[in-house]
Amino acid sequence: MLPRLAWRNLWRQRTRTLILISAVTFSYALLLVAMGVGDDSHQQMLDAAVEGAGGDVLVHRDGYWSTLAADLVLPDGLAVAERARGVEGVAEAIPRIRLPALVSTADGARAVDLLAVDPLVEEALVDIHEHLVEGERLDATALESPILLGIRMAEDLETEVGGRVVLTASGWDGELTRALFRVAGFLETGIREVDETLAYTTLQAAWGALGDSATVTQVGVLVQEGTDVEVLAEALREGLGRDGVPVEVLTWRQAVPEMVGFIETDDAFLYIYAAVMFVVVAFAIANTFLVAVTERVREFGLLNALGLRGRRIGVLVLVETAVLTLVAVGVGFAIALAGHLAIDHWGIPIAIWGMEDMELAGVNISDMVMRSQITTSKWIVATVAVMVTTVGSAVFAAVKAARLVPAEAMRFYE
Amino acid sequence: MSEPLIRAEGVTKVFRQGELEVHALRGVDLTVGVGEFSALAGPSGCGKTTLLNLIGALDEPSGGVLSVAGQDVTQLARGDAADFRLDHVGFVFQAYNLVPVLTAYENAEFTLLLRGASREERRTVVEPLLERVGLGGLFERKPHELSGGQQQRVAVVRALATSPSIVLADEPTANLDSTASAGLLDLMLELNQELGTTFLFATHDELVLERAKRVVRMLDGRVDEDIWD
Numbered sequence A: 001m002l003p004r005l006a007w008r009n010l011w012r013q014r015t016r017t018l019i020l021i022s023a024v025t026f027s028y029a030l031l032l033v034a035m036g037v038g039d040d041s042h043q044q045m046l047d048a049a050v051e052g053a054g055g056d057v058l059v060h061r062d063g064y065w066s067t068l069a070a071d072l073v074l075p076d077g078l079a080v081a082e083r084a085r086g087v088e089g090v091a092e093a094i095p096r097i098r099l100p101a102l103v104s105t106a107d108g109a110r111a112v113d114l115l116a117v118d119p120l121v122e123e124a125l126v127d128i129h130e131h132l133v134e135g136e137r138l139d140a141t142a143l144e145s146p147i148l149l150g151i152r153m154a155e156d157l158e159t160e161v162g163g164r165v166v167l168t169a170s171g172w173d174g175e176l177t178r179a180l181f182r183v184a185g186f187l188e189t190g191i192r193e194v195d196e197t198l199a200y201t202t203l204q205a206a207w208g209a210l211g212d213s214a215t216v217t218q219v220g221v222l223v224q225e226g227t228d229v230e231v232l233a234e235a236l237r238e239g240l241g242r243d244g245v246p247v248e249v250l251t252w253r254q255a256v257p258e259m260v261g262f263i264e265t266d267d268a269f270l271y272i273y274a275a276v277m278f279v280v281v282a283f284a285i286a287n288t289f290l291v292a293v294t295e296r297v298r299e300f301g302l303l304n305a306l307g308l309r310g311r312r313i314g315v316l317v318l319v320e321t322a323v324l325t326l327v328a329v330g331v332g333f334a335i336a337l338a339g340h341l342a343i344d345h346w347g348i349p350i351a352i353w354g355m356e357d358m359e360l361a362g363v364n365i366s367d368m369v370m371r372s373q374i375t376t377s378k379w380i381v382a383t384v385a386v387m388v389t390t391v392g393s394a395v396f397a398a399v400k401a402a403r404l405v406p407a408e409a410m411r412f413y414e
Numbered sequence B: 001m002s003e004p005l006i007r008a009e010g011v012t013k014v015f016r017q018g019e020l021e022v023h024a025l026r027g028v029d030l031t032v033g034v035g036e037f038s039a040l041a042g043p044s045g046c047g048k049t050t051l052l053n054l055i056g057a058l059d060e061p062s063g064g065v066l067s068v069a070g071q072d073v074t075q076l077a078r079g080d081a082a083d084f085r086l087d088h089v090g091f092v093f094q095a096y097n098l099v100p101v102l103t104a105y106e107n108a109e110f111t112l113l114l115r116g117a118s119r120e121e122r123r124t125v126v127e128p129l130l131e132r133v134g135l136g137g138l139f140e141r142k143p144h145e146l147s148g149g150q151q152q153r154v155a156v157v158r159a160l161a162t163s164p165s166i167v168l169a170d171e172p173t174a175n176l177d178s179t180a181s182a183g184l185l186d187l188m189l190e191l192n193q194e195l196g197t198t199f200l201f202a203t204h205d206e207l208v209l210e211r212a213k214r215v216v217r218m219l220d221g222r223v224d225e226d227i228w229d
């Protein structure tokens, strides 16, 4: 009976109810969509940052990550990778060399971020050939000492596929080393800065140039699904730190703190928006229902006189808000879901905001397409929060209605 | 002699309005027996409504003894008072008797619904009563689609549906023209005779006083005269 009465009571003041419902509906839907887009772009940025850093957990010579000093290396990197693979929860351990270097031809020289990888193992983290526009893959070429170059750099240096370049870098001993490489192909990401500095080679070729056969600067570790990164990092510290050179083991949180910080700040802004929204909605509801109770004092007095207990009259008011909330949440959820699906399907390229070369915490996101993802727990929390806020803000009005003294309430309009 | 339906002894009621004390009832002695069709009369402000409210457990007396249907109603908790009203009292007020969002039928069955009667139980009681008071065919009307007299008839049906110990009617005809008033009162009198339900009015309407078997005249919060037909 109470729901039926509540439902009809709501529609007595149709405009007022519709305004309230729309307010709740749209702020709720907006919150969900904002969370969907936010969570997805954060995920993308984080993925990009983790990819750029080299893995979920990074193993270096102690002190390397903060200084990138060329002499802080893992002399027996392959063995470190092999031991890491033996640790429970490790999906893959990827040895690689990161080295600032100079690539030169007769037409000039360019500074590059050289990455020497095992192309097959690297595949587990990132497809380095995704942007190959010309030439051959590192794992398919017959060239000796092959190198892939960013297309803009290649154009500046006027090289072509199969052409020779000279790589100059500081060797493990600090001495300058020069070596001849052959251009296997060009990479084009579309991001100017990347296309000007990107260079990939194989570990074998790098070792050939540097005169070594086991040293790496980093072992990137990928964790198995469902593994706690912190726990795994601790296990790696235990397993790798015991003998040999001192190592540092960093989780992605520690490896890309700027990105983690940026995401946390961004989320915080969303929560602030949500809090402000909740306060506004709560205020509107509390106010409207107080007015509604005042308008209906005579009627509540009648219901009470007829034998409806005060507490149930309070419940009636709460049921009215609950019904209003359910309608708003239902419609709002449908709108949010439609928005989520549309955004996820078509995507919003970040480029439409005209930001070229946009970089966030060291990750270039100018080619990012914002999509949407549902973080179930967050959507549930938001939904419960909306319901609790709306129904909760009518409690004051409900208590007032429940406490009416029938004799006085009935005199109200006499 | 068995216990009267209503027994009031030295009932007082003081309303406090800030510093001001209004002595609405100054010691009312009254007994009402089962099956009576009686009226409280007297000038406006003499305390009729106040007394009726106390009898109906809508309010608490400030002093005195008051029992209704064997129940001491002087110190009922709020919830118990609501239950008492539902169990023992039928109300017909002057106006705003009906819940605006409910139809005539839903209003009429409202008290039975509160008592937890099944749909079928409600229908077998309410339908014949509505027909009986001449509202057949108007079941689905909302209160604003009914005339004042029709609204009061719905209220009478609602009051009688639970077979209460007593029906309290506070100025039930005050908003009706004389034809509608006479019709409503004749109906209530007939129901009193058919069902034996006790009716107690508060009114200064001559049409009521003509029909009442007993008129209790009040003055300044006391019973002034008690006249039996």
Ligand SMILES: Nc1ncnc2c1ncn2[C@@H]1O[C@H](COP(=O)(O)OP(=O)(O)O)[C@@H](O)[C@H]1O
Residues within 6 Å of the ligand: A408, A411, B015, B016, B017, B022, B023, B024, B042, B043, B044, B045, B046, B047, B048, B049, B050, B051, B202
């Ligand atoms: N809730 C109240 N607060 C203050 N005074 C009241 C209240 N109810 C009734 N009174 C006063 O009590 C007196 C009796 O009122 P009432 O019983 O309504 O008279 P009647 O119904 O006979 O016209 C009046 O003076 C009225 O103003």
Ligand SMILES: [Mg+2]
Residues within 6 Å of the ligand: B048, B049, B050, B170, B171, B202
């Ligand atoms: Mg009165």
